[in-house]
Amino acid sequence: MLSFRDPIHGFIRADPLEQALIDSRPLQRLRFIRQLGLANLVFPGAEHSRFSHVLGAMDLAGRVYDRLARASDGLLPVGEDALERRLIRAAALLHDVGHAPFSHSAEDLFEGGIDHEEMTRRILRTDEVRDLFAAHGDGLTVERVIHILEGGKGNDPRHRLLGQVISGELDVDKMDYLMRDNLYCGVRYGNFDLERLLDTMLPLQDPETGDWGIGVHEGGVHALEALVLARYYMFTQVYFNATGKVLELHLNAWLRETGRRWSDQPERFLTEDDISVTAEMRASDSVHARALTRRERFTVAYESREHMTEEEKARFEAVLPTIEERFGPLGLLISHSAKDPHRLGTSRVLVRRTDGTLEPMEEASHFIRHLTRIDRYRVYTPRQHKEEAGTAIVGWLQGALGWRAP
Amino acid sequence: MLSFRDPIHGFIRADPLEQALIDSRPLQRLRFIRQLGLANLVFPGAEHSRFSHVLGAMDLAGRVYDRLARASDGLLPVGEDALERRLIRAAALLHDVGHAPFSHSAEDLFEGGIDHEEMTRRILRTDEVRDLFAAHGDGLTVERVIHILEGGKGNDPRHRLLGQVISGELDVDKMDYLMRDNLYCGVRYGNFDLERLLDTMLPLQDPETGDWGIGVHEGGVHALEALVLARYYMFTQVYFNATGKVLELHLNAWLRETGRRWSDQPERFLTEDDISVTAEMRASDSVHARALTRRERFTVAYESREHMTEEEKARFEAVLPTIEERFGPLGLLISHSAKDPHRLGTSRVLVRRTDGTLEPMEEASHFIRHLTRIDRYRVYTPRQHKEEAGTAIVGWLQGALGWRAP
């Protein structure tokens, strides 16, 4: 059995199907797509690719599965060879193959209005991937994997549960990227108690919807809180970093001005990665390409508070056209970073109290309930206009009716 | 003052000169040259570049300097702003700018017979770098940095000492790469006790040569041994890994068959990095390019012991022409991995015993004295010839006069 060393998880092992998938073009391509897009320009250590992330997610999927199966009273079969376990590991391994170059940095540029999830499905349905499942799948098929990646909805309650292992409040994607990004960036925000969390996870059936999902027992509430917090901090401190954001804006601006799109055809799509795009960017003399290749990036002229109130937001958006009219011609980029601290309103995470009663995590944790949505605007201009633009924007905001200092 | 987060050293700070150098093209280019060449194909986490390594080396250079200065009885001035301290940090930051794509993997391909050290000097002497020193150097010059990078030989004993901070048995290059490669590869071989080592370092004058060098006091012998060992293990387990070696051989074979050379002119040289070479390699249909881009690499048909005796080596080399004649036409790559466990014969590392006497580390450490040179041959062939070649080679080796099982 093939095994890999990993800075986060130690040894990661792969069975024959996994090994064949890892060797395939769609997975190998992920070696050339950085997990955090351009963030290594801000956090030099963050040079890791999606490839190591998906290996880590696969490894975690097995561990989460084992815990859930053991606590599932027969709902899920226990054992390394269980079909469901192999299924969830394959899904975790493959869940990111549709990512565009630079990961999330420029993911809106697919042809035909598709998104990276749709591209993932298209890649999985190519002959190349189907053939690997046919040869090594031993009961697993591409369509079963796609069903899980789509959330596992349908008649089998186990599939809904497995769907949440890949995408939910407590999914292996998030668990791996938090730990991994934390390590590679050299920060300390993304820590949570993985062992404790794994130890307290449970499959729970939501009495309101009848759906099965991943919950925790009462003793795991603080571990769950810590996961939610780790994500929140990584967003505020790393993913929404002011410099990182402007780099993304430059990238998108350059891609748009060159009319660049990500093909919606797997064959052509798979030829694109950070390397192909970077090689092209270097040949460009666009101000946005140079911002990235020669570090001539715009700088922050104004930024709102991290958690704008509705009023602050309305005021900024009222002033926005004036900003664009005045500074657009001189060079202007606007970022809007917004993120809910957890997945409000989608499938609920339930907590099972010692007496057997269930409550949503927002009730069990006063603390999760009060986390605030991140909502922040930033205005970037060329360095020489920074002062002028900053002063003007503050003036316009103050001029608006009923203003008080933010 | 600019500061960076680093997975190894925490915060790394840069003064105005350092900051300007970091933003320059030669340093930024190092973001696109992987520290371990192709090793990430074996250790997926090892995606780190020379860029983060040189930041780390710079940081360590300051720490080593502070220790040496404090223990130097006035030989070196103490203090953050000391010219010598700024000099050694600049040298550490710049010491790798001449590296070819893929670091050491293909470093023999410079035009005009130069090596990467000479290219480093040429890059430092470009107007771009000179201008930065002129603007921010505050007493530092490119030529002083080059003098240190060349070993600091000459009349000033302090320069010889500083030269060893960059390149010697106890240099910051090695300290950083061991810790960094260890972390990113996800292994545990490269550990040593940095704090203890820093705490026991001393400037010592070699009574035989009169040269100043970095030594340790008696209490640091074991920390020094651990550093030597960490290097030894990283070579046997990571740098000379069987798969990593064949990838290097394929890379070199492809570069040679395409007549590729690294320019000896800085301007043109600086346009080459892992990205430019990878983009080109993808367009090639050569068996060696495909080995790298499509994972169709040769496999080990035969490998010698890790520490061949002279006799084993002679026997292998006697059989080598036969191997090449028979399997060359089918595809054949031969690796010879050789490394002394420490820098025998060059400048000695001295240990100062409690009673003030000095002895070379090989005498103070029975253990260092007995480390064996790594010396190993490996023969790689296309997978389908592996068995046949393996059997044949063992047969030929046995057939040679006086053979006994290795």
Place this chain on the structure above:
Amino acid sequence: MLSFRDPIHGFIRADPLEQALIDSRPLQRLRFIRQLGLANLVFPGAEHSRFSHVLGAMDLAGRVYDRLARASDGLLPVGEDALERRLIRAAALLHDVGHAPFSHSAEDLFEGGIDHEEMTRRILRTDEVRDLFAAHGDGLTVERVIHILEGGKGNDPRHRLLGQVISGELDVDKMDYLMRDNLYCGVRYGNFDLERLLDTMLPLQDPETGDWGIGVHEGGVHALEALVLARYYMFTQVYFNATGKVLELHLNAWLRETGRRWSDQPERFLTEDDISVTAEMRASDSVHARALTRRERFTVAYESREHMTEEEKARFEAVLPTIEERFGPLGLLISHSAKDPHRLGTSRVLVRRTDGTLEPMEEASHFIRHLTRIDRYRVYTPRQHKEEAGTAIVGWLQGALGWRAP
């Protein structure tokens, strides 16, 4: 200079005064007082003493001082030998010498109504300690240390600032114990980003009171939040652990039934530590002594939510006399764990925004503002009465007017 290895801080160094103090009886006694009292009975690794904690606090005090001095615009002198630096390190080293056996577990039993802070002062004023300052103090005196330990109030604004290094929202006591308890307990709750916090600390003058205190600049708000959170989690998960609490209750019950008090005379007080008390406890046949020495402790019959509302608290307290009347004779222990998540209402921690304005951390951090006070009752009985008592208590609580399920 003496130096120690420490699992948290690496090498810790001591100057001659510190070395003499460390060798003195009051400090050596701390080797025999566990940092977390009886917590090692729950978290087996938590066997560390106050001794290593005060070494760690001393080390951190130097680091915090260096940062504050450098950012203080001359308010505090920079340099290793600055009197104020030596003062704050000595204060950190000595701040815990008045702790009773088992640290906080039984700290209410001092004779004469004094507390452990008063005992600390009395010990510092003994001839033994005064003599060490006279011999090695080089300008430092016991009274200056006591002044800092009392908060540094008075005319010199620097002393108020130094006082907060020892006891305040951002003090070295807390920083060390969080990291240390976290490591030794084997948990992951007490992490915070020490480097980032140190990097963003500032001396700030409160415009309302004119007092100097430790604040952070805007970029450190999240590091500050993480410290507040780490403390919060260590309280909920470790310090207020249900089993740990009952062990404390047994200890106190046994001490009270034997009429044990901690002497208010330093000479006699210093002869008491965990060893002297444990030796005595083993000879006792009291149910409470046996609970500790033979693991026959009471178990939880009822516990309230972690954050009782005022109404829940009032209801429980209304029922409490009934509980005591009914179960007191069978064996009953009640714990009340209450803690504010940060020091509301005492000296404010200010955040300096980029534009120079100041705001209290509760305003800068929505998140700190919303942390809830921990307030929880637990009722313990002998194991055989657990069921009966639990059922009865729930019944009584439900019987109270206007009840609804907690």
Place this chain on the structure above:
Amino acid sequence: MLSFRDPIHGFIRADPLEQALIDSRPLQRLRFIRQLGLANLVFPGAEHSRFSHVLGAMDLAGRVYDRLARASDGLLPVGEDALERRLIRAAALLHDVGHAPFSHSAEDLFEGGIDHEEMTRRILRTDEVRDLFAAHGDGLTVERVIHILEGGKGNDPRHRLLGQVISGELDVDKMDYLMRDNLYCGVRYGNFDLERLLDTMLPLQDPETGDWGIGVHEGGVHALEALVLARYYMFTQVYFNATGKVLELHLNAWLRETGRRWSDQPERFLTEDDISVTAEMRASDSVHARALTRRERFTVAYESREHMTEEEKARFEAVLPTIEERFGPLGLLISHSAKDPHRLGTSRVLVRRTDGTLEPMEEASHFIRHLTRIDRYRVYTPRQHKEEAGTAIVGWLQGALGWRAP
């Protein structure tokens, strides 16, 4: 199932038998016996007890078992509930219950010439322990555990193999104490690659003796070397630390002068631990007791090299009577620290090469073959005689025939 947090191994779980044993007097007593005796007086963090060590050893025993069973081709049954797995975990948990106060520091003082292994057997055969096995053993008996602790010799080859899990070159005792002592001491010497080692372990049958033992496959040789080295470094740097050694000598001297012995009767033996002995020592006015309780210890007047040659040793031993005659009356303690770097000559550790051949680790590892035996004398005297004694001893050694500087 009971579970514990552990700084080394994360969560450690215990089944009902293990839980009952952990709660028993012999195991709880280990909470009061420090793993490293008096070493915390030198390494302040080293306050950990044998109790956490045996929990860790138990946990590792399960992991080693799982690896061996899976690689054993049916020799050992796979699965959490396998009798052999439960047996080896129980043996690891119980292997240290016979330790005297201060662990190895004073282990020669048993009455009746027994050693701590014999005391372990006697304690296991008490009714208290037998009853726990009877109640919860589910097939396990005290005698089976003792058989394993004695090496598992006899007809069943599996028992010989299991015996080595507890005591052999690759035993769980050593693996746990190296990692644990390393962490608590705050040093970095005891690292080895546990994951890699576990991954390469194999049950191998020695062709010479027919015995089964724990070996490694070729890929694990370096991990094995690292374990051997970690042990070697912990001996030279921690366990044989000069100050630690004199503390042990004082302890033994005091115990001998008071006629103290460890009872050979389990009942009485179990009442003794670090606390009972420390309480007694404090009441003593002996110079040796005061050395420990008031830090008035002797200091090093002379120490030999770490690896004496036979000649150096003979010379020292020739001079020893003179030393004792002259300085004995003034106060004199002599330590002799000797340790082979690995278990030469006892059961061999075999390495299985890729081609299936076996060789002893000393042949597979040039490096292990050349490790030197630690053999060092130290002479301690009261501080005021240090200079005089040191000079005299060096003089006497020089005076001996054929001397040359060591």
